[in-house]
Amino acid sequence: MGRRFDHLADVEALVAVVDHGSLTAAAVALSTTPSVVSRAVARLEARLGGQMLRRTTRRIGLTEAGRLYVEQARAAFHLIDDAERAVQGEAGTLTGQVRISVPTTYGHYRLPALLRGFVQRHPQVRVEVNIANRNVDLVAEGFDLAIRLGELPDSGLVGRKLEDASLSVVASSDYLAAHGTPTSLAALALHTCLPFVLPSSGRVAPWLFRVEGDDVDWTPASRIEVSDDVLGVVSLAQAGVGLCQSYDFIVDAPLQRGADLVRVLPQLAGRTRPFSLIYAPHRRLSAASRALIDALVEATSRAT
Numbered sequence: 001m002g003r004r005f006d007h008l009a010d011v012e013a014l015v016a017v018v019d020h021g022s023l024t025a026a027a028v029a030l031s032t033t034p035s036v037v038s039r040a041v042a043r044l045e046a047r048l049g050g051q052m053l054r055r056t057t058r059r060i061g062l063t064e065a066g067r068l069y070v071e072q073a074r075a076a077f078h079l080i081d082d083a084e085r086a087v088q089g090e091a092g093t094l095t096g097q098v099r100i101s102v103p104t105t106y107g108h109y110r111l112p113a114l115l116r117g118f119v120q121r122h123p124q125v126r127v128e129v130n131i132a133n134r135n136v137d138l139v140a141e142g143f144d145l146a147i148r149l150g151e152l153p154d155s156g157l158v159g160r161k162l163e164d165a166s167l168s169v170v171a172s173s174d175y176l177a178a179h180g181t182p183t184s185l186a187a188l189a190l191h192t193c194l195p196f197v198l199p200s201s202g203r204v205a206p207w208l209f210r211v212e213g214d215d216v217d218w219t220p221a222s223r224i225e226v227s228d229d230v231l232g233v234v235s236l237a238q239a240g241v242g243l244c245q246s247y248d249f250i251v252d253a254p255l256q257r258g259a260d261l262v263r264v265l266p267q268l269a270g271r272t273r274p275f276s277l278i279y280a281p282h283r284r285l286s287a288a289s290r291a292l293i294d295a296l297v298e299a300t301s302r303a304t
Contacts, residue, residue: 007043007044007047009040009139010040010041010043010044010047011044011073012030012077012139013026013030013036013037013040013041013044014040014041014044014052014053014066014069014070014073015070015073015074015077016029016030016037017037017041017053017060018062018066018070021059021060022059022060023037023038023041023060029280030139030140030280031137031138031139031140031157031280032137032139032140036140041053048065048069050063050065051063051065051066052065052066052069052070053066054066093124094122094124094125094287094288094291095124095125095288096125096126096286096287096288096289097125097126097127097128097288098125098126098127098128098144098145098286098288098289098292099128099130099142099143099144099145100127100128100129100130100143100144100145100146100147100292101130101131101132101136101138101141101143101145101146101147102129102130102131102132102146102147103131103132103133103147103148103149103230104131104132104133104229104230104231105149105230105231105247105250106147106149106275107129107131108131108231109247109249109250110249110275111129111147113299114295114296114299114300115127115129115296117295117299118291118292118295118296118299121295122288122291125288125291125292127292130143133199133228133229133230134199135148135200138157138278138279138280139280144279144285144286144289145277145278145279145289145292145293146277146278146279147162147275147276147277147278148275148276148278149273149274149275150273150274151274157278157279157280158278158279158280159276159277159278160276160277160278160293160297161274161275161276162274162275162276162277162296162297162300163274163275163300164272164273164274164275165247165248165249165272165273165274165275166247166248166269166270166271166272167207167208167245167246167247167248167269167271167272167273168245168246168247168248168251168255168263168264168266168269169188169207169243169244169245169263169264169265169268169269170234170237170243170244170245170246170251170254170255170261170262170263170264171237171242171243171244171261171262171264172237172238172239172240172260172261172262173260173261173262174240175192175237175240175241175242175243176262176264178240179191179192181262181264182243182264182265183265184265185209185211185216185218185265185268188218188220188243188264188265189220189221191242191243192222192223192224192241192242192243193207193220193221193222193242193243193244194220194222194224194225194226194233194236194237194241194242194243194244195207195219195220195221195222195225195226195233196225196226196227196230196232196233197225197226197227199227199228204219204220204225206218206219207219207220207245208245208271208272208273209265209268209269209270209271210268210269210270210271211268215271216268222242224236224241224242230246231250233245233246234246234250234251237261238254238260238261243264247273251263277293277296277297279293
């Protein structure tokens with residue numbers, strides 16, 4: 001027997017188009033592209049044997065059949081949401097599954113400690129952690145949540161700030177013994193810096209400084225560049241290749257050991273980069289997802 005409801009993602013796409021007024025706006029809300037949304041609606045119309053949307057050059061409206069179908073679809077989604085909340089919330093024991101995507105920096109150095117308390121409190125919740133150096137498509141790839149770096153664009157996604165992560169410039173003691181310790185930005189430019197190339201733009205990520213109260217974005221120039229995995233700059237710095245700027249939550253441990261890394265230019269510190277937890281607003285989150293959001297926000301506020 002085949003699956004009866006393997007087209008629910010297409011139904012969700014149709015509802016999103018109606019709710020947001022256009023294919024483009026629906027694509028933004030679903031974290032996908034207008035062409036993907038358009039194909040989903042076309043598949044659904046072919047399945048139902050009739051036109052759901054009435055398209056003109058200026059707007060998209062519903063046919064009468066589409067209006068009736070969307071009303072029933074919304075009611076069905078509400079019933080599923082209510083059933084899920086009843087099962088997960090009323091029994092007292094939280095169950096279910098949460099899929100979350102995180103960048104390598106957070107996945108290796110921040111999330112484990114934040115997640116520990118949650119999995120201990122909710123042993124029947126299955127958490128699937130995807131650690132990747134890319135921005136996943138939440139809806140198309142089936143993720144409930146994602147942690148992302150940087151200021152959130154106006155993408156239609158809901159974001160909750162986790163923290164503003166502080167930054168430090170570091171180098172190995174061996175490197176500094178061989179090449180000297182820079183005491184200013186002008187001196188730093190004469191050293192081997194280890195910049196990271198942003199995968200989204202192909203440009204070098206600027207280093208962030210605060211110089212006499214002013215915020216300065218400084219782009220390092222070097223014959224060595226790291227791409228794809230930002231943790232590579234820390235590994236190279238620890239090996240004595242050059243200097244890097246990284247998050248304090250990554251370099252604090254080797255800094256405390258003393259022999260591995262040394263903080264450089266502390267007088268220029270003070271800048272941060274934000275990490276946020278995001279999810280698609282058109283979906284009602286499961287009880288497990290909501291609980292994980294609250295746990296991560298709470299744990300981060302205690303840790304920072």
